[in-house]
Amino acid sequence: MTSAPAHVELPDLALRVRRRGWRMSAQRRAVVDVFTGEHVHLTADEILLQARQDLPEISRATVYNTLADLVEMGELLAVSAGDGPKRYDPNVARPHHHLMCTRCGELKDVVPEGLEALNLSAAELHGYRLVGVDITFRGLCADCGGSAHDT
């Protein structure tokens, strides 16, 4: 362990948490490093498995703790996509929605047009104070029989 990883190019999420002065540890780095790129939508279990390739002894609780912290800080979005476990999305910079394959669970980011007008009337609000809107387009991805063929 004499090689100090000094000038590695930090991916987005890693850079952001670094800037916040978030206390770093080998475990947190292993988790954060899984999210390279913007269009990653992994489940906690997938994140655990990938993090273990760097750091085999990392525990499940640590991954959940770290993810919860990141969500709390607003650096990660937790997306509950129908069935199955939550997925985590590092693309918090640009508001977007999701396109989900109902068969394999794959998730894509989408930014549909004409959504600015999406509002509820006072009657429809039922006294709620609105915080946000989640839109999930359901469909079949190309691999699962999407636009290619029927049945």
Next chain:
Amino acid sequence: MTSAPAHVELPDLALRVRRRGWRMSAQRRAVVDVFTGEHVHLTADEILLQARQDLPEISRATVYNTLADLVEMGELLAVSAGDGPKRYDPNVARPHHHLMCTRCGELKDVVPEGLEALNLSAAELHGYRLVGVDITFRGLCADCGGSAHDT
């Protein structure tokens, strides 16, 4: 057990499954009868508890089986609302979306205006064949600090 419940006024869901010739049993009736009215959004556990008031020996597996059958038949909608368990919605007749309280999980049906135009461009479809859209408005209900006051 000599009183035959002959001309009870059947609520919607009960009527509908009856019409389909779905084989009825005390257990299925207990589950179906929980869904009186349109604006009911219960979790499997709540359904189990309510059904047990009619039929104390009904098992969890039966409730899940029955719910899965009803969803399969299209008589019930399964709504995954963020955290927590799925909720079941008997309002399948009119397409609608949901308004969810992020604190207590309460769910309301809403039919927002100006949604007919909601579409994805070919590029955004990523080869998916679109099946439907789920929209969930997130907020705080009146009881949890909605329109009344801040903090």
Next chain:
DNA sequence: GCTCGATTTAGACAATGTCAATACTTGGTC
């Protein structure tokens, strides 16, 4: 009231997530 196939049941199991107590590590300080 029989009979057959559909339905229900208990309980084990699986997947996902949470928690508490203890041990360890990090970063600051001398």
Next chain:
DNA sequence: GACCAAGTATTGACATTGTCTAAATCGAGC
């Protein structure tokens, strides 16, 4: 470099939600 305090990680038990199987039971038509 060693120490300390606070923060962080770990193990393993637990909770919740849901699924499965084999055996028992029931419903509805005859």
